[in-house]
Amino acid sequence: MDDMGDMLESLRDLRVRRAQIDAQEVALLARISAVVGDDRGLAEELTPVLRVSTREVERRIDDAKSLTGRMPQLLAAMRAGDVETYGARRVLAVVDPLDDWAAQQVDELLAERLVEASETAWQPGNLAQRARRLVEKIDPDGQTARARRARAERRVELTPGEHAMSSFEAQLPAEVAAACYTRVDGMARSLRRGGDRRTLDQLRADVTADLLLGRDPGVALPEAAATVSVHVPADAALGISDDGCELDGYGPIPAPIAREIMTNSRSIWRAVLCDPGTGEPVDLGRTRRRPSATIRDLVRIRDRECVMPWCHRPARHCDHDHEHAWAAPGGGGSTSVANGGPRCRRHHRLKDQPGWSARYDPVHGITQVTTPHGATYTARREPVLTPTRTAPTRDAQARDAQARRVRRCDSPTRQAQSRTAPTRDDPKHRNEDNPPF
Structure with a gap:
């Protein structure tokens, strides 16, 4: 004691x-x-x-x-x-x-x-x-x-949770919230009395989702009708790896859960081709005609969140920001994957505030932020997939580039090779000659 x-x-x-x-x-x-x-x-x-x-x-x-x-x-x-x-x-x-x-x-x-x-x-x-x-x-x-x-401050909030779950919360007037719960609870209990084997908690959650999604409550188990980005190595093409998948705006989810979402007839999914050496997305399955939409999609999938190191707002809810301003004096930056990054509206505005310096290198995925009082923070983007081989260092990249140039100079087929050389805008091209900043 x-x-x-x-x-x-x-x-x-x-x-x-x-x-x-x-x-x-x-x-x-x-x-x-x-x-x-x-x-x-x-x-x-x-x-x-x-x-x-x-x-x-x-x-x-x-x-x-x-x-x-x-x-x-x-x-x-x-x-x-x-x-x-x-x-x-x-x-x-x-x-x-x-x-x-x-x-x-x-x-x-x-x-x-x-x-x-x-x-x-x-x-x-x-x-x-x-x-x-x-x-x-x-x-x-x-x-x-x-x-x-x-x-007047009523709202709805979505909070990512653990184990492929999220919390959907609505702040409502007390009597409205009570009426909503009473209706959901009554429908759940009715289904339970009718022989449904789900627990009351499961039924309340499923009935709520059915009502919000415009489905008949209780007719079938809830299905995740969503746009899913399925991340796979380029050499595996459309194969799904059991090493894990990502759900846009949530993060890693188990591969079996991703496959359940993907096989839902109401879901839309797209293949994201990744460089196996870096784990970074390099291309999208082309199902849309407008290039601007494709660029936005690839940038959002590549970065996944606002590029500020301490902000985790999903990229799909962010602005598409030109890192080198499109209308800059003397020639603006291009509207391209290599010049774009997602910034939430708050940090998009903060970027140009006096005293702040917030630079992002889309190609290398490096963000550098300096605050008005002189503190500097640097963060690096995590690859979508874990690389399957060690990415070459910058020195090794420079040596490889020099060797390729020598081979092109000595080769009788130099002109034919130069016609197929990657351009600077090609996402697969590694810019060895320019540092991130």
């Missing part, structure tokens, strides 16, 4: 230290924000420093400003080790719609109520409940406005 008591006390000490470190981060973020002024640019610069998503950095900055400016008593509780970031964030979500005066009133009253409260009162859910009651007391007339604001 003594050992257990010591371990519990150690856990309590860890929790206190974690809360105090959270408070230190809050204070430092608030100071940095006050100095820099541009929270949006600051969030981008701090993303690789804090090693979280840009959205999470933005949220931490907002929380820091609210805690230091509107909820100083709650911040003091963090410094005392009573509440960590998660608990504080639950309270901030409750008081967020209030003006500064009302938020400070809730902060002071909450601190008074917690002076002699039990330890369980500090649990995040209980803190949020106490704060909610205080908000209703301080600003009873604002409940309707808060509800209208929350309803």
